[in-house]
Amino acid sequence: MTPPVIDFLLTRKSAPIDALSEPAPSDAQIETMIRIASRVPDHGRQAPWRFILYRDDVRMEIGEKLAALAEKLEGPLPENRIAKERARFSRAPLVIGVVSVDRPHSVIPEWERFLSGGAAAMNLLLAANALGFGANWVSNWFSENAEARRMLGLRETERVIGFVHIGSFSGDIPERPRPDVAALYADYSGPADD
Numbered sequence: 001m002t003p004p005v006i007d008f009l010l011t012r013k014s015a016p017i018d019a020l021s022e023p024a025p026s027d028a029q030i031e032t033m034i035r036i037a038s039r040v041p042d043h044g045r046q047a048p049w050r051f052i053l054y055r056d057d058v059r060m061e062i063g064e065k066l067a068a069l070a071e072k073l074e075g076p077l078p079e080n081r082i083a084k085e086r087a088r089f090s091r092a093p094l095v096i097g098v099v100s101v102d103r104p105h106s107v108i109p110e111w112e113r114f115l116s117g118g119a120a121a122m123n124l125l126l127a128a129n130a131l132g133f134g135a136n137w138v139s140n141w142f143s144e145n146a147e148a149r150r151m152l153g154l155r156e157t158e159r160v161i162g163f164v165h166i167g168s169f170s171g172d173i174p175e176r177p178r179p180d181v182a183a184l185y186a187d188y189s190g191p192a193d194d
């Protein structure tokens, strides 16, 4: 018999953000999710990540600020675009920002800190799904904008790994095309020739 966790991993997929609804995970469930998200490979045990919770009214306040920043950057925007920016953080009842924390190190490259952060975000998705919630990992334009990052609570040296949207979800998620697994691996056949 296939272990249930294998079926879980073989069928995991992200839920559409617009379909995530109340109730949000409880405080105890959030603690469990963060515990799982921080239980990831981490070269040098630097714990080079942290998590910012956006919930309740904060989500709407962030939306107002994102809409204002978008207009500051791009000029006057149509009402539908303003509405989109306003709703960015309030579509799901909980958004968890996964933040890569700068930990300058003489040996371990920055790249490996980012990879560990990606593992943390992936574990967060898995934990949310395992607790029965839908989840979706996005970055969006504000992850690449320094002013937006500061407004979202990140320090200048920190980077966004992702904003993981989490909420209750019921229904079917259409399958998206998946890579052809057979084309993804092969035995080693010598140096690459590009």
Ligand SMILES: Cc1cc2nc3c(=O)[nH]c(=O)nc-3n(C[C@H](O)[C@H](O)[C@H](O)COP(=O)(O)O)c2cc1C
Pocket: 012, 013, 014, 015, 136, 137, 138, 139, 140, 141, 161, 162
């Ligand atoms: C680092 C990262 C950033 C992403 N940012 C976005 C984004 O800004 N907008 C978006 O629609 N999808 C984004 N995605 C993709 C969503 O997570 C996407 O819905 C997901 O890949 C669906 O695949 P799954 O069903 O295997 O989880 C991002 C994915 C990653 C890994």
